[in-house]
Amino acid sequence: MDKQISSGVDDRPQYVQIRDLMRDRIAKGQYPVGSFLPTESELCAEFTSSRHTVREALRLLTEAGLIQRRQGSGSRVMAATPHQNYVHAMRSLDQLFQYASDTRFLVSEMTTGKPEPTVFPEVGDDVGECLIVRALRLERDEDIPICDSIVLVNAAFAGIADELEHGTGAIYRRIEERFGVEVAQVVQDISVCPMPAGSAKPLGKTLQDVAVCVRRRYLGPDGAVMLASVNYHPADRFAYTMDLRREGPKGAWS
Amino acid sequence: MDKQISSGVDDRPQYVQIRDLMRDRIAKGQYPVGSFLPTESELCAEFTSSRHTVREALRLLTEAGLIQRRQGSGSRVMAATPHQNYVHAMRSLDQLFQYASDTRFLVSEMTTGKPEPTVFPEVGDDVGECLIVRALRLERDEDIPICDSIVLVNAAFAGIADELEHGTGAIYRRIEERFGVEVAQVVQDISVCPMPAGSAKPLGKTLQDVAVCVRRRYLGPDGAVMLASVNYHPADRFAYTMDLRREGPKGAWS
DNA sequence: CGTTGAAATATGTCCGGACAAATTTTGGGC
DNA sequence: GCCCAAAATTTGTCCGGACATATTTCAACG
Structure with a gap:
């Protein structure tokens, strides 16, 4: 033992x-x-x-x-x-965006259908059937949820459904490897909003909390959307501190 | 060697x-x-x-x-x-806070007393009487509020009270010039939170909106807090988009 | 040809030790 | 009481080794 x-x-x-x-x-x-x-x-x-x-x-x-x-x-x-207090390297904020490689992807729902225009307004109306996955990303070695995700997979790549639940790493990367295609462009939109009703419970938050919303679209060389995702992060994970010290006194702890 | x-x-x-x-x-x-x-x-x-x-x-x-x-x-x-993209994005986000030099400072309240521990938890309990200023920063030539501020001025520098209402520029800079002291260190803490009750109305927002909270402490060479401030910004000013067009490196974007 | 299982490979965890470098404490001298 | 140098303290760097665990490779088997 x-x-x-x-x-x-x-x-x-x-x-x-x-x-x-x-x-x-x-x-x-x-x-x-x-x-x-x-x-x-x-x-x-x-x-x-x-x-x-x-x-x-x-x-x-x-x-x-x-x-x-x-x-x-x-x-x-x-x-x-x-994350509530003061001296914290800015590095940690950068690390928050590197979670994909080191986290577990916990799928709670997987369906096919047309995406809700309110959820994915950026993909337009002309899309057909897609694979839509609802999942939670969990921190490595922990059960702490990093974000609640809704992922839209172009029908052409719906074949990755079987490995979504167990694979690790970024989804777009696995699509690239499996289908021999390449993501040409990624557009990311970051904003803050009240915690969505559907995300509050799985993230252990309430509707009074705040979420950081990260939207991404992964486009192929032809401009078509290969993958789109909406991620709601607990906002308190994003608090960060910058120490703008100017030649600080030696003995002083910031 | x-x-x-x-x-x-x-x-x-x-x-x-x-x-x-x-x-x-x-x-x-x-x-x-x-x-x-x-x-x-x-x-x-x-x-x-x-x-x-x-x-x-x-x-x-x-x-x-x-x-x-x-x-x-x-x-x-x-x-x-x-990850240059994120670094660049963070820098631009930070630049959004470089407003001080070009905005009007609209004081609504000015008192002396001990700061509320809940408002300024970072200054500790051992501080005495301070100058506490409640103010709104307005965009130049407009009446659009940029943020709602609560500023704590160390009693040693309370003499700047008379010029707060009309002067321009960063307060800490004016303290440096007037008192011949120097800020040795600045610590900045950024987070998001529900819109505080006191800030909603002056900012034209509701309690259901989201605020970006920026806390700063300006420390002297001896480590003492010269100035501390809490600023609540309307969050919608901070939504932004990044185009992460990729060239070559397949980074871990997720 | 696919599958299975053993072996090889590579990183993860953990131990004990040594010396270096920075800070704090101590104590003597003034 | 203050200042300075020596000593003690504490973390930083580095070494060599051992076994655990996850992955990959590959040969044997069906």
Whole structure:
């Protein structure tokens, strides 16, 4: 059996377990914002893990913006929960758009028919039968939904339906590989809107929350729409911070 | 002297040198998009480094979105260059906030007191009396409100109150000029939220609309908050479209 | 020819250790 | 009390190794 950080069976990697435990402690205020986490050595002792494993967990907490680390000083708690507070590299925003390769695609509905003009106003009226997929993207190793998606697949490529549920990676890329075609152009439209009724529940949000809506159209060399998608993201994932430091004072933690 | 990955003196960490070298190779097409990088073992041999060091470099390339790694498979090149499109888009989004120099500042309320912790959670509890200004920014030559602002001015700089209503330009800049101090650091936090009740009416919006919230803190050299502001923008000003016409690299757009 | 299962391959996880570099703390001198 | 140098502390970098797990390859089989 795998080594357990806390009681109960948990076959996830140790560093994920440690990260979650520390994240919970931070959220509960056991390590208040502004305070310092125990040193790596102390965490190694507590979890009976190697320094490498502990550092891996601390690195995840750093990327999540919960802590900041400084050589010679320690690990300081910067926020109690992700994405709401201040010092967070802009990199994280960029990473939000790289989710396709590393996430699970959980299909909840798959039908064929004409797309609703209100859902896909950009594809026009002259389209015929399409494959329409409703799915949730889940973060790797977690059950956290990244976005609720409605995907429209041109009938010519409806053959990928059988591998949508289990495959990984971007759908357009699999279409390219399987059918030997190439996406020539992608148009993306980003806006914010109230959380749609259909997306609130699967995303664990309410109608009072806000969604970031990302619409994409993938066009072939002939200009025809190969693929179109509407993605509703929980807006709080998009909060980000820019540190516009000008030659900051050395001792000052931002 | 440190071990050199390439010729010449370079005191940066090995994994940074390896990352840059691999990044250049990818950019030059030595490892084309879609191809696989050498295995970790091969890279260890080439650079005479440990696997840990090579993996650190590969991790950085992964975070940059240049490669994608899969257990059992290898490291696949996903893009020749970092995601310029998104970076560019973020920059333009940021430019939308460069309004301060060209807008009118319409003060509706000016008081002194302790800031509400819910409005300015980032300044902490230990602040004393501050100057608190509620104002609307109006587009130049128009009466269209750009955003609803709540500005917190450190008591030490409350003297600028008299010129707030008529001056132009960024407030922090005027504080710098008038008091001979310098802002050492600016931290900006962007998120979206439902339209706050107090901002809906002045902005001509309803509670069902969405607001883009921009929070800024201007810190002095000693780390003290000189100025803090919360700005609520009508979200529809921020919808925008990107044309990601692709040339060559098949990035991970999803 | 397709299928299955074993072997080879490649990355993921984890260990223990060593030294380097940055920061903080300590203590002596003024 | 303040300043400066030495010591202690803490994270950063790097090494070598081991086993686990996912994928690919390939030969044997039907």
